[in-house]
Each structure stands twice: as C-alpha cells, then as structure tokens.
Amino acid sequence: MNGESHKKQIRDQVLEAIKSGRVAMRPRWRFVLKAVLGVLGGALLFLALLYLVSFIIFALRRTGVWFVPIFGARGWFVFLVSLPWILIIFSLIFIVVLEILVRRYSFAYRRPLLYSALGIIFLVLLGGVIVASTPFHGRVFRYAVGNRTPFAGDFYRGFGMPHFQDTYPGTITEVASTSFMIQDPQGEVLKIFISQKTRLPLGMDLEAGDAVVVFGPREGDTINAFGMREVDEDFEFSGMGMRHVPMPRNMFAP
Amino acid sequence: MAGKTDEEIAREVQEGGIEAFGTLVERYETKMTRYARKFLLGGEDGKDVVQEVFLKAYMNIQGFDLSKRFSPWIYRIAHNEFINAIKKRSSSPLSFFDPDLLFPHPVAEETAESEMEHKELAHLLDLGLGTLPAKYREPLVLHYLEDMDYKEIAEVLEVPMGTVGIRLMRGRALLKKMIKEKL
Numbered sequence: 001m002n003g004e005s006h007k008k009q010i011r012d013q014v015l016e017a018i019k020s021g022r023v024a025m026r027p028r029w030r031f032v033l034k035a036v037l038g039v040l041g042g043a044l045l046f047l048a049l050l051y052l053v054s055f056i057i058f059a060l061r062r063t064g065v066w067f068v069p070i071f072g073a074r075g076w077f078v079f080l081v082s083l084p085w086i087l088i089i090f091s092l093i094f095i096v097v098l099e100i101l102v103r104r105y106s107f108a109y110r111r112p113l114l115y116s117a118l119g120i121i122f123l124v125l126l127g128g129v130i131v132a133s134t135p136f137h138g139r140v141f142r143y144a145v146g147n148r149t150p151f152a153g154d155f156y157r158g159f160g161m162p163h164f165q166d167t168y169p170g171t172i173t174e175v176a177s178t179s180f181m182i183q184d185p186q187g188e189v190l191k192i193f194i195s196q197k198t199r200l201p202l203g204m205d206l207e208a209g210d211a212v213v214v215f216g217p218r219e220g221d222t223i224n225a226f227g228m229r230e231v232d233e234d235f236e237f238s239g240m241g242m243r244h245v246p247m248p249r250n251m252f253a254p
Numbered sequence: 255m256a257g258k259t260d261e262e263i264a265r266e267v268q269e270g271g272i273e274a275f276g277t278l279v280e281r282y283e284t285k286m287t288r289y290a291r292k293f294l295l296g297g298e299d300g301k302d303v304v305q306e307v308f309l310k311a312y313m314n315i316q317g318f319d320l321s322k323r324f325s326p327w328i329y330r331i332a333h334n335e336f337i338n339a340i341k342k343r344s345s346s347p348l349s350f351f352d353p354d355l356l357f358p359h360p361v362a363e364e365t366a367e368s369e370m371e372h373k374e375l376a377h378l379l380d381l382g383l384g385t386l387p388a389k390y391r392e393p394l395v396l397h398y399l400e401d402m403d404y405k406e407i408a409e410v411l412e413v414p415m416g417t418v419g420i421r422l423m424r425g426r427a428l429l430k431k432m433i434k435e436k437l
Contacts, residue, residue, distance in 0.1 A: 010287075011279045014308045018272055023309050028268075031317035056358065109412040113356045 052127030
C-alpha cells in the first residue's frame with residue numbers, strides 16, 4: 001500500500017513537472033546538431049593531426065634528421081635531440097582529445113582504451129606518412145620561402161630550414177676521388193671528405209645531382225663525413241645548376 | 255499500454271504523449287528506486303535523484319534511438335545522475351578512471367552461475383554492499399539485483415565487457431572477504 005502510494009507520488013510529480021512546463025522536451029534538432037558537431041569536431045581534429053604529423057615527417061626529411069638514425073647510436077642521439085618536440089607534444093595533446101571524443105561512441109568504449117588509442121595513433125601515423133609523401137608540404141614550403149603564402153610562412157620557414165647538429169642535407173655538385181661538393185638548401189657550398197671509416201649504408205653509387213644527407217662535424221666549409229646516404233629523388237633543393245658526374249666506383253678500393 | 259513495448263511507448267512520448275511517459279515511469283520506478291537505494295546506499299536525496307532521472311529522460315527522449323532498447327538508455331541516464339549525486343555527497347573527488355579500462359581482460363569472460371550462487375551473492379550484497387567502493391558496487395547491483403548480463407552492464411557503464419567482468423570478479427572477492435572479516 002505504502003509502496004503503491006510512493007509510486008503514484010513519483011509518477012504524479014514527474015507528470016506535474018512536465019504539464020506545468022517546468023520541464024520541457026528538448027527538440028530533436030538539438031541532438032542531431034550535437035551529433036553532427038561531435039563528428040565534425042572529431043574529423044577536424046583528425047585532419048589537424050594528419051597535418052601536424054605529416055609536417056613533422058616533412059620537416060625531419062627536409063632538414064635531413066629523418067635519415068641520420070641509420071648512422072648508429074650517434075645518429076640516433078642527433079635524431080632524438082633534433083626532433084620538433086613542441087609539435088610532437090601538440091600532436092600528443094590532440095591525440096588525447098581525439099581519444100576522449102571517440103570514447104563517447106560504442107565502437108570505442110566497447111574496446112579497451114589501449115586498442116582505441118593505438119588505433120588512432122596507427123591511423124594518424126599512416127595518414128601522416130601518406131600526406132608527407134605527397135608534394136603538398138613541399139609546395140607550401142616553396143611558397144613560404146618565397147614569402148608568397150598568406151599563412152603559415154613563419155611556421156614552414158621556422159621548422160623546415162634549421163641546421164641541426166652534424167646533419168647537412170644537400171645536392172652533390174661536384175665529385176672528386178675522396179671528396180665531393182654539395183650545395184645545401186640555403187645555397188651554401190660545402191666540401192665533404194670521405195674516408196674508409198665513413199658509413200655508407202646505401203653504398204657509394206653517387207653522382208652529381210643526387211640528393212644526400214651528410215653526417216659529420218663541420219670545420220669552416222669542410223665536413224669530415226662520419227656517414228653519408230643518398231635520399232629520395234623527391235628530396236628537393238632548389239636553385240642549383242647540376243651536372244651529372246659519375247662517382248668513381250672503386251674509389252675506396254685497396 | 256499494457257501490451258506495448260517500452261520502445262513503442264517511447265515513440266508515443268516522442269510524438270507528444272505525456273501520459274505515455276507516465277506509463278514508462280510506472281514501469282521503471284521500482285527498478286530505479288532499488289538501483290538508487292543500493293548504489294547510493296540510501297540517503298535522503300534518493301527519491302529526488304530518481305525523480306531527476308525521469309525528468310532527464312523526458313527532456314532527452316528525442317535523442318533516444320527507437321531502433322535500440324529503452325532499458326539500457328534509461329539506466330545510462332540513471333548511472334550519470336547517481337554518479338553526480340555521489341560526487342556531490344563526497345568530499346573527495348570520485349575518479350571513475352580505472353586502469354582496468356586500459357587493457358583487454360580475456361580471463362574475465364562471463365561465467366555461468368547456478369541459480370543458488372546467484373541468490374547467495376544477491377543475499378551477501380544486502381549484508382556488505384555499504385563496505386564496497388562505488389566502482390565495484392555498481393556492477394554488482396546491476397548484475398545481481400537488476401539481473402543484467404555483462405553486455406547490458408557494459409552498455410550502461412560504457413566500458414568494455416572485460417572491464418565489467420574484472421570489476422564483478424574483484425567486487426565479489428572483496429565482498430566475500432569483508433563479510434568473512436565481519437563474521
């Protein structure tokens with residue numbers, strides 16, 4: 001009896017609140033809008049992440065840092081200290097926010113946090129590598145160098161052009177028996193000396209016009225190469241007249 | 255109304271039927287009151303919180319997807335309201351982040367329990383529920399008193415099923431240990 005009256009009481013109080021207008025039903029469009037904004041926000045955040053990660057890869061490749069871990073422990077050290085940590089921290093913050101956003105959806109909360117976080121990281125890295133392999137950032141960078149972009153010019157110039165410790169990207173302009181000349185992205189000409197100790201993980205099949213990254217200490221305009229490798233043909237440096245001179249194949253033969 | 259499903263009634267409410275909502279309140283009031291009493295461990299605000307659950311449900315009924323079941327939806331609203339109530343009561347911040355959410359728990363699959371075991375655990379809950387942390391109390395209440403399976407609890411709490419399993423397993427162990435110590 002008591003329970004029955006208590007039941008009536010709650011039902012009646014709820015209905016009274018509704019009928020008196022104290023509580024109103026939210027219109028359907030609000031839920032649709034909320035869902036659309038949620039998806040849109042997630043998509044924008046994902047695109048921003050793709051942009052950031054692909055830019056990090058682009059900047060690392062452009063400055064040559066991307067290629068130095070192949071030169072061993074010293075290469076790894078330079079790679080780690082040269083990473084654009086501020087951009088990486090921003091990317092991690094974006095990943096955390098994206099994870100919080102997707103946890104509201106059943107496809108995410110039905111799985112352990114680790115899976116959805118790893119899924120996001122995998123997709124972002126994969127997308128970042130794909131975007132970085134397109135000419136997108138290269139084009140914006142060229143516009144930025146020529147002060148022809150209305151946005152992000154400083155960003156591209158700031159992260160895309162610095163010189164890192166012992167890392168010198170450039171294009172071969174001349175080849176001699178134990179040395180060659182490279183021109184770096186800023187147009188500076190450097191003389192590179194190689195010895196039998198120089199690490200050449202991709203071999204010595206080099207000629208003028210090839211893009212390379214040289215790793216080693218610099219004295220004036222001279223670098224005693226600790227390591228050197230050719231990089232992809234799309235690793236471009238502008239404004240250089242190049243002539244193709246084949247590198248002697250037996251230059252280090254005893 | 256008697257022969258209609260919750261979802262059919264929810265459709266009527268979405269179309270403006272206030273009295274139809276009264277039927278939903280009647281159907282869920284006992285369950286919500288029991289859930290509140292056991293999860294919130296009594297308290298003067300229990301009835302107010304239950305009332306708030308129904309008012310929130312009415313306000314948000316247009317957001318209910320009619321292709322899904324009504325029961326987990328209203329339990330989810332109740333869960334949120336009860337967590338807010340616990341936060342208000344508690345002086346220390348209540349953290350519902352659980353490291354168990356991070357990793358998969360294949361060992362915590364749903365196991366078949368005999369009716370006897372189920373009843374025994376439900377009885378033990380009455381004795382020792384107050385001593386359990388909210389994190390373990392809630393899945394135990396939903397499983398043993400509201401008769402929900404792991405999947406339903408996972409939907410209400412919005413956590414993986416493995417996490418439900420691990421919380422139930424630890425909750426049961428904790429409950430048995432505390433009751434043993436009491437006796």
